[in-house]
Each structure stands twice: as structure tokens, then as C-alpha cells.
Amino acid sequence: MSEPFRQPIDACTRYCAVFGHPIKHSASPAMQNAGLAALGLNWRYLAYEVEPENLREAIAGAKRMGFVGLNLTVPHKLLAVEMVDVLDESAKTWGAVNTIRFEPAGNGIIRAHGFNTDAEAITRALREDLGLELRGAKVLLLGAGGAGRVAALKLAAEGVSELHLINRTEAKAVAVADEIRTRSPGVKVSVGYPRAEVDLVLNATSLGLKVEDALPFDPTKFSLEKTHAVYDMVYRPAETSLLKVAKLAGCRTANGLGMLLYQGAKALEIWSGQPGPVEIMRQALMENVYGH
Ligand code: ATR
Numbered sequence: 593m594s595e596p597f598r599q600p601i602d603a604c605t606r607y608c609a610v611f612g613h614p615i616k617h618s619a620s621p622a623m624q625n626a627g628l629a630a631l632g633l634n635w636r637y638l639a640y641e642v643e644p645e646n647l648r649e650a651i652a653g654a655k656r657m658g659f660v661g662l663n664l665t666v667p668h669k670l671l672a673v674e675m676v677d678v679l680d681e682s683a684k685t686w687g688a689v690n691t692i693r694f695e696p697a698g699n700g701i702i703r704a705h706g707f708n709t710d711a712e713a714i715t716r717a718l719r720e721d722l723g724l725e726l727r728g729a730k731v732l733l734l735g736a737g738g739a740g741r742v743a744a745l746k747l748a749a750e751g752v753s754e755l756h757l758i759n760r761t762e763a764k765a766v767a768v769a770d771e772i773r774t775r776s777p778g779v780k781v782s783v784g785y786p787r788a789e790v791d792l793v794l795n796a797t798s799l800g801l802k803v804e805d806a807l808p809f810d811p812t813k814f815s816l817e818k819t820h821a822v823y824d825m826v827y828r829p830a831e832t833s834l835l836k837v838a839k840l841a842g843c844r845t846a847n848g849l850g851m852l853l854y855q856g857a858k859a860l861e862i863w864s865g866q867p868g869p870v871e872i873m874r875q876a877l878m879e880n881v882y883g884h
Contacts, residue, residue, distance in 0.1 A: 596629035596630075613641060619877055622876045623876050624859075627872060642668070669689055670688055683706045686708045691862055692707070693707065711745075712854070713854035717846065724791065726747060728751065730788075731756070731793075733756065734794065756785060757783050796825050800826040801826055807837070816838050819841075826847065
């Protein structure tokens with residue numbers, strides 16, 4: 593994609609950035625710079641390889657250098673909860689920070705305000721990209737790592753009726769199920785495959801990133817004929833083996849590009865005070881990730 597900015601960088605340009613480890617695969621700079629240019633801001637969005645032991649110093653450095661804000665990706669989202677000055681409700685609720693806004697706190701002091709835009713992005717993607725009504729829905733969720741846990745808690749908070757959890761390390765699924773029983777007692781949560789039909793299968797494992805990966809569920813224990821829709825948080829490749837077999841089984845499908853897009857659009861809104869230009873950001877993301 594060509595450079596989206598008409599104005600060159602000058603001494604007044606301000607910066608946002610994403611910190612991660614690894615970071616070189618990140619599509620966020622392409623997506624966010626397209627958004628910043630469309631909003632007419634003299635800002636740029638950068639990406640930095642930051643190791644976890646340097647995260648605190650890196651956040652402090654960005655604050656001192658007048659950055660507008662930061663995104664944090666793997667493995668920083670949990671660590672950053674202890675490194676910001678104030679937590680938004682979203683970050684408290686989900687126990688993770690993926691967005692920081694540096695903001696004036698009086699007397700020339702700048703504070704780091706931590707937000708979480710991932711959880712909302714999950715439900716927005718399920719609604720907009722799959723047309724799913726979450727209240728009352730029955731869901732089979734694959735994966736109970738960082739992303740799986742937030743997805744499970746968020747779906748429970750949205751009022752799904754049943755949540756079936758599967759994870760390679762079963763103890764993690766059991767821990768998430770226990771957390772849901774405390775936080776959302778109205779949801780029927782269990783660890784294991786459902787016997788009856790579900791409305792959605794959601795993959796929150798990393799299986800599918802590599803072409804040789806196995807399916808993220810055991811086909812001898814569950815058939816995709818028993819679901820109406822499948823969402824795969826993986827977006828590279830655009831069509832994972834899971835989405836291929838789901839299409840063959842007649843399911844509605846969507847990949848994780850929407851989640852990446854919606855968390856980014858919300859972050860941009862938090863920094864700029866203006867709605868993120870979603871379609872322009874989507875186009876930039878697709879060009880960056882799929883080359884078209
Ligand atoms: P993220 O923050 O992206 O969720 P994570 O916390 O490392 O990353 O979680 C990765 C998820 O993919 C976990 O559910 C993990 O299962 P474990 O909890 O048993 O580790 C799952 N996963 C990764 N590789 C897997 C594999 N080869 N087979 C099955 N599940 C796998």
C-alpha cells in the first residue's frame with residue numbers, strides 16, 4: 593500500500609505505537625496509519641520489539657516522549673495491568689490492558705490510563721461478521737488461554753445460555769468455568785463437548801496458524817453439522833482448515849480479522865476522541881494481511 597499521509601512528518605508530529613514480542617508480523621501499523629491519515633491527524637503509529645522485562649521502562653519512555661498512546665500485544669497485556677497509573681473499567685473487568693492513553697492529570701503530570709478493547713471487539717465481530725445474537729446462544733469455545741478466557745467471560749456477560757469449554761490443558765478450562773460460575777451464575781457452563789446442537793463454535797486456540805496444524809477440536813467427539821456458525825480468531829491464513837470444513841458443513845463463517853479491526857478502531861477512538869474510520873482501516877488491514 594502507498595504511504596497514506598499527505599503531510600510529511602515534522603517537528604509537531606505525535607506518535608502512537610504497539611509494543612510486543614515478537615512484533616514483526618503486526619498488521620497494526622498499516623491499519624492504524626490508514627486510520628490516522630483518514631482522520632487528518634499529524635500522528636504516526638509505530639511498532640517496537642519490547643521484551644517483557646523492559647516493558648515498564650518502555651511505557652515510561654513513551655510517556656516522557658509525549659506519545660499519544662500505546663497498544664500492547666503478546667506477551668504484555670497482563671503485565672501492563674500493574675504498570676499503568678489508572679485502569680478503565682474495561683481493563684479492570686477483563687484483567688488485561690491492550691490500550692494505553694497518555695493524558696494530562698493536572699499540574700503538568702501525564703498519567704497512563706489503561707483500557708481493554710479486545711473483549712468488545714469479540715462480540716462486535718460475532719454480531720457484525722456472523723450476524724449472531726449472543727443472548728441465549730449456545731456456544732462451544734475452543735481454547736482457554738489468554739484470548740479464550742476473555743472470550744468466555746465476555747460471552748457469559750453477554751448472556752449466552754450455554755458455554756461448553758474445551759482446552760488441551762483441561763485444568764485451564766476448569767478454572768475458566770469456575771470463574772464464570774462466580775461471575776455469571778445464570779450461564780450453564782461445562783467442560784467438554786456438547787451432545788446437542790450449538791449456535792456457534794469459536795476457536796480461540798492458536799491452531800490453524802500453520803497449514804500443518806490439526807483441527808482445534810476432536811472430530812470423533814463433535815461434528816460441525818451440529819453448529820450453525822463458526823468463528824476462528826486466527827486470520828492468517830484467511831481460510832484455516834477449520835473454516836474450510838465449516839463451510840463444507842454449511843456453516844456461516846468468519847475469521848479473526850474483524851476482531852483485530854474492531855479492537856484497533858476502538859483504540860483509535862480512545863486516543864483521538866473520534867470514531868475510528870472502520871472501512872478505511874479494514875481495507876488497509878486486508879491489503880497488509882492478504883495483499884488485496
Ligand atoms: P493467547 O493469548 O493467544 O490466547 P495462549 O494464552 O498461549 O495465547 O493460548 C493459546 C491457546 O491455544 C491455549 O488454549 C492452548 O492450549 P493450552 O492451554 O493447553 O496450552 C492452545 N494451543 C496451543 N497449541 C496447541 C496445540 N498444539 N494443541 C491444542 N491446543 C493448543
